Amino acid sequence: MTPLDATATPEAAPGPGGTVDAACPGVRPPGRPRDEQATTAITEAALRQLEEVGYVRMSMESVASEAGVARATVYRRFRDKADLITAAIERRGVPGGDVRSDRPRAALVAFLEEFDQRFAESCVEVVGTLIGSRDDRAALELHRQRIVRPRVAHARALVVRAQELGELPASLDPDLAVQMLTGSVFARRVAGLESERSWASRAVDMLGGRDGDV
Amino acid sequence: MTPLDATATPEAAPGPGGTVDAACPGVRPPGRPRDEQATTAITEAALRQLEEVGYVRMSMESVASEAGVARATVYRRFRDKADLITAAIERRGVPGGDVRSDRPRAALVAFLEEFDQRFAESCVEVVGTLIGSRDDRAALELHRQRIVRPRVAHARALVVRAQELGELPASLDPDLAVQMLTGSVFARRVAGLESERSWASRAVDMLGGRDGDV
DNA sequence: TCGATACAGTACGACTCGTATCGTAAACTC
DNA sequence: GAGTTTACGATACGAGTCGTACTGTATCGA
Numbered sequence: 001m002t003p004l005d006a007t008a009t010p011e012a013a014p015g016p017g018g019t020v021d022a023a024c025p026g027v028r029p030p031g032r033p034r035d036e037q038a039t040t041a042i043t044e045a046a047l048r049q050l051e052e053v054g055y056v057r058m059s060m061e062s063v064a065s066e067a068g069v070a071r072a073t074v075y076r077r078f079r080d081k082a083d084l085i086t087a088a089i090e091r092r093g094v095p096g097g098d099v100r101s102d103r104p105r106a107a108l109v110a111f112l113e114e115f116d117q118r119f120a121e122s123c124v125e126v127v128g129t130l131i132g133s134r135d136d137r138a139a140l141e142l143h144r145q146r147i148v149r150p151r152v153a154h155a156r157a158l159v160v161r162a163q164e165l166g167e168l169p170a171s172l173d174p175d176l177a178v179q180m181l182t183g184s185v186f187a188r189r190v191a192g193l194e195s196e197r198s199w200a201s202r203a204v205d206m207l208g209g210r211d212g213d214v
Numbered sequence: 215m216t217p218l219d220a221t222a223t224p225e226a227a228p229g230p231g232g233t234v235d236a237a238c239p240g241v242r243p244p245g246r247p248r249d250e251q252a253t254t255a256i257t258e259a260a261l262r263q264l265e266e267v268g269y270v271r272m273s274m275e276s277v278a279s280e281a282g283v284a285r286a287t288v289y290r291r292f293r294d295k296a297d298l299i300t301a302a303i304e305r306r307g308v309p310g311g312d313v314r315s316d317r318p319r320a321a322l323v324a325f326l327e328e329f330d331q332r333f334a335e336s337c338v339e340v341v342g343t344l345i346g347s348r349d350d351r352a353a354l355e356l357h358r359q360r361i362v363r364p365r366v367a368h369a370r371a372l373v374v375r376a377q378e379l380g381e382l383p384a385s386l387d388p389d390l391a392v393q394m395l396t397g398s399v400f401a402r403r404v405a406g407l408e409s410e411r412s413w414a415s416r417a418v419d420m421l422g423g424r425d426g427d428v
Numbered sequence: 429t430c431g432a433t434a435c436a437g438t439a440c441g442a443c444t445c446g447t448a449t450c451g452t453a454a455a456c457t458c
Numbered sequence: 459g460a461g462t463t464t465a466c467g468a469t470a471c472g473a474g475t476c477g478t479a480c481t482g483t484a485t486c487g488a
Contacts, residue, residue, distance in 0.1 A: 128342010245464025
């Protein structure tokens with residue numbers, strides 16, 4: 001019935017939430033195919049408006065208009081506004097910091113600074129708005145699965161790697177450590193404060209990484 | 215013209231944002247006085263709905279209805295929804311943890327746990343929503359001034375006190391420390407995780423407070 | 429050619445916000 | 459007690475956006 005479900009990423013998103021993606025190779029559905037340029041135009045417009053005016057002020061109409069498509073074309077690809085922004089952020093990928101780095105502390109600092117500069121503001125607004133979203137408990141949970149947790153997992157891997165290489169104390173609870181590091185970014189956004197220079201390095205130092213500077 | 219401004223707290227809130235309060239003693243304005251019971255009924259209803267259904271789903275109508283007043287009565291006291299929730303939270307006061315305690319580390323842990331249990335969820339939602347609020351930059355800034363910063367200042371005072379008494383390393387940047395401690399709460403809310411038992415104590419430990427356990 | 433789907437454009441219902449207006453009620457002043 | 463001033467309940471209104479449904483046209487495969 002609704003092609004949104006039919007072609008949804010089969011395993012990544014159980015249930016109704018998945019964005020349309022990845023046609024099974026060779027099996028081309030009948031009828032006129034989707035304009036993939038339109039899809040990227042939509043997600044890119046969404047990301048730009050997310051940064052420029054924020055999630056709430058980004059309307060489906062304005063995104064469609066900027067992408068040069070009709071509103072219905074957006075709804076054909078994305079269940080609703082939450083799904084759109086989740087998919088758009090997902091496309092952007094996880095911020096840097098190689099997990100296999102031999103200098104995981106530096107990679108962790110890089111990850112944190114990129115997160116601070118490019119993702120935190122949106123994250124607070126989107127998740128904050130989704131928490132209160134009318135009834136859409138599913139949209140919030142899906143956003144966490146697709147956006148938040150992969151980034152948390154990435155940061156955690158960096159912490160663990162740093163512990164293995166002795167750049168962070170082995171006694172540290174990596175989960176709590178990640179929460180404190182990324183959380184400090186949220187705390188500044190909530191309070192409306194600017195991040196001071198080299199904050200990330202100093203934050204990692206606070207966890208006992210004074211020795212392993214790189 | 216608008217009695218909202220005329221009687222607004224004169225110094226606490228510069229500009230248009232202040233809630234009506236505190237009539238100058240002796241100087242009673244003409245006409246029928248405000249029903250103060252209605253005011254408390256409104257703020258209490260707002261707080262209850264904030265906890266139960268969240269900020270977005272809490273409508274002015276539902277608050278007025280639960281308080282047993284007309285919507286206009288709410289708007290006579292509070293400029294808008296943001297002003298209402300800010301005033302309501304403000305009335306609840308800053309969570310515990312005596313700044314002058316001789317066991318500031320314990321007080322800090324208590325503050326963090328109360329913050330985690332009673333304030334964090336609302337805080338993320340309200341600030342997140344306000345960040346994206348239509349045009350209302352002022353409402354966000356006012357919420358930060360009246361709600362966020364007093365609590366940050368309180369936590370900071372506890373950290374400094376702990377440093378003075380040797381329960382936390384004097385080398386710690388208290389601002390960053392507070393951001394990491396309170397931020398970890400936000401991080402869990404964003405990720406949708408439960409706080410594990412004694413997380414606050416372990417978080418403080420991570421900052422080098424292992425010695426000063428109480 | 430035919431069927432199926434995408435697309436632009438548009439209209440619609442639903443919801444809540446914040447404002448305005450009505451008549452009535454409650455305080456103070458003269 | 460009459461008049462003034464403001465609060466109050468009730469209600470209507472405009473504005474904005476969401477998500478849905480429907481048109482007619484365009485583009486694909488069979």
